[in-house]
């Protein structure tokens with residue numbers, strides 16, 4: 001009788017409810033809900049490495065300081081029309097001067113690790129030739145600060161900022177002189193930093209900077225090479241990686257771990273059936289044949305060489321051995337599902353399904369939403385290439401972050417994205433995928449290459465006028481993931 005719901009009745013009902021908690025039936029209810037709580041919280045393995053990632057050119061600024069030489073991205077961003085919002089990264093986040101504050105942000109977040117990149121033109125202003133010790137000092141200070149705060153440094157040696165001098169003198173990655181210079185620079189850095197840095201990534205996203213920088217002319221250095229020359233540049237890059245692995249092994253402290261960070265062609269089965277999954281395994285190997293397959297297997301697949309035909313790269317057996325130098329881990333940058341794969345009964349055994357125009361994406365058009373990418377990609381990578389240690393070296397999203405009336409940033413779409421990707425990653429790990437850590441891109445908003453400062457990927461919002469950093473709601477989300485070592489739906 002709803003009309004009779006007096007306050008007293010309500011109190012009585014509440015009291016009864018309280019009492020009934022003690023009954024066996026209620027106890028059973030309680031344990032069911034505890035179980036539900038537990039299953040809603042998906043845990044990661046003990047010691048899982050939680051971090052954030054950035055790169056030198058995107059945050060440091062101070063491009064003329066302490067003897068830094070120019071990079072191809074300085075030249076490119078200063079070329080009219082190349083950057084969407086007409087900006088450059090001369091100042092960016094001014095991290096070069098504010099690194100202590102930024103390490104403080106990581107501390108606030110509770111992050112255990114930090115993946116940053118070293119600017120080659122700070123250390124060797126001309127790419128080769130005499131080193132610039134002052135350039136390396138910046139990283140010495142940064143690393144010391146990280147360690148003082150209990151944050152493990154993971155260093156990337158190349159995140160796209162090639163010394164301009166190498167581009168001018170030898171044509172950048174079009175020449176194997178650049179591969180050799182990269183090996184030398186890597187050995188030099190590892191010798192000086194490996195007393196404190198235990199993990200080095202050689203190259204970040206070779207596929208991206210080659211295709212966009214040397215193939216499509218969209219990124220620095222803005223070249224549109226014919227296929228044969230592009231394939232040769234790709235060969236020089238994987239060779240540079242191999243030379244770096246060898247140089248780091250030769251010069252770093254024993255026990256130093258080496259890998260790379262690649263946004264491989266992410267292949268996802270269109271449907272989870274054995275046929276689709278098998279086709280996706282083949283696609284994973286073949287669509288990554290020019291870079292990760294070559295590096296892990298120390299050879300180019302027949303499919304790759306056949307397809308390239310007269311445009312295939314020229315190489316020697318000795319170079320293949322160098323390219324295939326053994327790594328300790330593989331870093332996978334995981335964003336969008338790039339290819340949904342369906343089976344095909346003719347060679348090569350798979351087909352790429354076309355995307356419907358209505359497929360949803362985040363605030364960057366290329367960032368299609370496919371949380372299951374975080375499940376399939378590490379799982380299939382481990383299987384296809386027998387990799388036993390994987391890091392998710394980047395994952396994250398842009399969002400149209402606005403400051404609300406109360407001064408806060410409610411980046412709910414970022415939280416939705418991260419939660420769903422992390423749930424899928426946890427599922428992969430629970431089923432045995434050997435993923436040891438996760439680096440969220442990015443610690444803070446920064447210079448998003450050709451999009452300038454328009455696309456915000458950070459957990460912390462940066463005001464690029466005042467350079468003030470403020471936490472978005474996702475800081476609280478990620479901190480909770482780190483503290484509980486779990487993600488909940």
Ligand code: PNW
Pocket residue numbers: 055058204205208263333335336366394441448449457
């Ligand atoms: C990565 N895609 O770039 C880079 O490593 C970062 O420097 C960058 O800021 C971040 O992801 C966000 O863009 C990518 O088109 C750029 O698939 C484009 C793609 C993937 C990664």
